[in-house]
Each structure stands twice: as C-alpha cells, then as structure tokens.
Amino acid sequence: MKFIKNENGYLLVLTLIVLTVISIFLLSFLQISASHNKQIEQTSDTYEVTSVAEMGVEYFDAIIYREIEILIIKMIDDIDQLNTNNYNNQEEYNLAVKNIKNNYMKNIIPQKINEIFSSHIGKSFDIASISSFHIEDYTYKNEVWEVIILGELFESNKTKRLKSIFEIPNEEILFSILYNENTNGGSPNEPIISILPQFPNTKPPIGTVDCTKLFSPCQSNSLNDYLRTITNLELYYTNNSMTNINQSLETLKKLYVDNNLNISSSFALKPLSEIYVNGSLEIGGYSGGEGAIFYSKGDFITNSKSDFSNINIYTEDSFKSTQNLNIKESKIYANNWNVHKINHIENSHIEIKNVQDFQKIDSIKDSNLTVHSNTNFWGIDSMTASKIIVNGIASFNDKHSINLNNSIIISKNIKFNTTGDNNNNVIRLQRNSYYCLLDKPTTDISKNFQINDHSKVLILDDINGSNNINNGDSIISVKKEIFNEKCEISTDDNTIKPATPDLKMNDDLVFFTDVIY
Structure with a gap:
C-alpha cells in the first residue's frame, strides 16, 4: 500500500484550528468581561x-x-x-x-x-x-x-x-451637657457647672502677624492705642504684665497669654470678651465686660475688685481675694477657694473642688453653691430660693446661724462644732426648705435645727426609710425615690448630682434611630 507523504498545507489547517479556538475563548472572555463591567456599573450606581x-x-x-x-x-x-x-x-x-x-x-x-x-x-x-x-x-x-x-x-x-x-x-x-449654658444666673433649680469650657492654645500660631499690621489675630508684647483701631481684636500677648491700658482693650474679642499675667491698672472690657491665661491671672479693677470669660490655668487673683456682675470666671487653681465680694449673675469655677468674705450672691453658680472655710455670707438668692470637699460654714444670714451641695461633711461653727427660705442644703453628713456648754449652732428651715443628708448622723441633731412652714430634715435610708414625709415629724428617714425628688438630686452612685437634666444638646446626637434599606 502506498502512503501519501506530502504534508503541504498541514500547518495552515492547524493554524486555522488554533485561531478558531482562540477566537471562541476571546469572544467568551469579552462577553463575560462586558457583563461583569455592566454589573460593576450597576453596583456602582x-x-x-x-x-x-x-x-x-x-x-x-x-x-x-x-x-x-x-x-x-x-x-x-x-x-x-x-x-x-x-x-x-x-x-x-x-x-x-x-x-x-x-x-x-x-x-x-x-x-x-x-x-x-x-x-x-x-x-x-x-x-x-x-x-x-x-x-x-x-x-x-x-x-x-x-x-x-x-x-x-x-x-x-x-x-x-x-x-x-x-x-x-x-x-x-x-x-x-449643661443646663442654661447660654445664660448667666437663672432659676434655683439649675445644676452646677461641672464641665469647664475648652481651654485654647495660647501660643501664637506660626505666621501670626505683629499687631502693627492692624490685622486680627495678631501678637504684641506691649499695649498701644492703635490696638483699639482693630475691630474684634484677637491678641496673643507675649508679655507678663499690663500697665497703662487706657483704651487699648476696648475692642478686645479674645486675649491669649502663654504665661502669668498681671493686669495692674483698671480697664474697660468689651461685652463677651474672652481672656485665657496659661498661668496665674491677677487683675485690678475693670468695667463693662458683660458675659465675658476669664480663664486661668493658675490662680485667679483679685485684690481691688469686689463686685462681679454677669461674668464667667474659671480657674484650675485657686480663686483668691482679700475683698468682700458681691457676685451677681455670674459663674465661678475654682479648684480652691481663698476669699476673705462674701457679702451677696445672686442669680449665680459657684462650684469649688476644695474649700476649707466659707466665711460668713450675708445673703444667697436664686443661686447654686457646690463644694466637692468637707467644708466649714461660718454663717449665712439669708438663703432664699437657692441650693448648696456639699459632697462631703458640712460643718457649722459655734454661734453662727444658717437661715433658709424656700431653699435646700445637701451634704453627705453634718457636724456642729461647739466651744462651750451652750450650743448656739442653729439652722432655721422656713417655707418648704429642706436639709438633706446622705448618711445618718452619729449624734442627735434635733437641737441644732429650728424647723417651720412644712420644712424637713431628710435622711437617706433606702431600706428602712419612709415613703411619706407628711407624718408630722420634722426629721425623717426616707427612701431614695422620695429623697431624690425632694432634694432635687441623684444619689445613684452615692454622690450628689443635680437632678435637673442638662439642657444643651449633644453634638453627636442623631435623631434617625434606624434606616431600612
């Protein structure tokens, strides 16, 4: 048998077969790719x-x-x-x-x-x-x-x-966050400050111009009258004292000082001004400044200014004064307190972390005073529509009376310091006033109170306490619910907190609780 050995055209046929297979795969790939791209586009949309x-x-x-x-x-x-x-x-x-x-x-x-x-x-x-x-x-x-x-x-x-x-x-x-953050003073039902405002960076940012350029913000180590030509002045002050201020700060919006500052002369302050000092701040007299803020990392010292009205003072150290102070429509927060005497407090909030003694106070009206330590009181002539909170032992000294009218004092416990046989410590509760105690006193306190006009001394006792305060007794142990309601506080973790809910909204608050896709 004779075989044909001529292979001419074989490679052409093989090439056609390979090209056909590749074309089939390529078309399939392109089709799949187009479909995939369409899916991606649809998914992206x-x-x-x-x-x-x-x-x-x-x-x-x-x-x-x-x-x-x-x-x-x-x-x-x-x-x-x-x-x-x-x-x-x-x-x-x-x-x-x-x-x-x-x-x-x-x-x-x-x-x-x-x-x-x-x-x-x-x-x-x-x-x-x-x-x-x-x-x-x-x-x-x-x-x-x-x-x-x-x-x-x-x-x-x-x-x-x-x-x-x-x-x-x-x-x-x-x-x-905080009840009545946008106003000063207010009702006696307002809680304490508790949260300090944010302290800004007091160092001049890189590129801050000199105030001679008449721009704001600017920096300067001296005060000159040309500063009052800068509207809404934001001043980074690089000196540690101010003298002969004259009218230099009358357009001041914000003052930043990165060390101690002593303002020795009197000055006029623009309403809503803000002064931040990364050290101690000592001031002389000033006028104006309604709603202004003084905030010092160190001591706040005032030995010539006695009247504070519609002002906010925050110090992370001590509030110091040798004057007899009058405080009206203001907020004061301090870590420590060293004040000669307070004449009057009206429509104000004062919160202090540590204070050993409160010298005699003539009057407190429509205000809150909060102390986070054991404290001695040397008398309050008149306390009207106000609240005092002592997160510790409140001590009352011999021959100094406390007179409450439609007011509340709350403390963890109470102590009366006497120096002789006659105990003249008297707390007078009138017109629906309450003295509230978290802990049961270890001694008889009835002789230290004069209680009238539906007023009561309430002692927290959630186990054996009563749910009724109208049983005729003036000193009553009550359950937590009644105690918190009448004393307007929360005692859930054995500390004293305001019961009134905060009235500034949380920036992280989201109202849409669920989204259904």
Missing part, C-alpha cells in the same frame, strides 16, 4: 444612589437638630422668665418648670418636626447637577415618624428609597 439617599437622611437630621436646639434655647428662656416669688414653695415652682418642659416635648417640638417634614415633601435638593434627594412621604404615629427619602441619579435614572425611623429622644439623652 446602586452604591452611589444609596449614598445620595443617606445624604438626605443626614441633611434632614442636621436641619432637625438645628431647629430643636433653637427651641431648647427658647424653652430655657421661658423657664428663666419664671419668678420664684410668684410661687408659695419649691414644689409649685418645680411643677411650673415641668409643665413648660412637657409642653415643649409633647407639643411644640413635635409640631415643628411635622412642619419640617411636610414642607419638604417633593422638594428636591440637587447635588452637583448629577443627583438629588427629597422626602417622598412620611407618617407619624405614637411619637415616631417614618420618613421615606428618595435618592436619584439623573444619568442612569437610578433611584433608591430609604425608610428612616425618627423619634425624639427622652430628656436624659436630649439634654446632655
């Missing part, structure tokens, strides 16, 4: 339109936050307008405050939220002309809103609906 809808949730959350904060400030103003003289006792005043809060929480705030949602139905918010979001619909039931927010991509006509669940937090969550 889905992510993008979902982000647009989520942006709508964040936007309306921010709007509601702003509107509620405005209403909270209005509520604070309404509470501050209450005149304690119009109420017969603390309970009537507390009821009036409660009614105002309930009206805002149950009526005014929900009505405002409804107005926001209804006014934005169908109203689109364009984002860079490529997408938008709007409220499609909402329902309200049982103090909860269900809001449908629609996100849309213009080019792909892709849309995404998110159902957002919105509800108003309770008071404890909603009001989370």
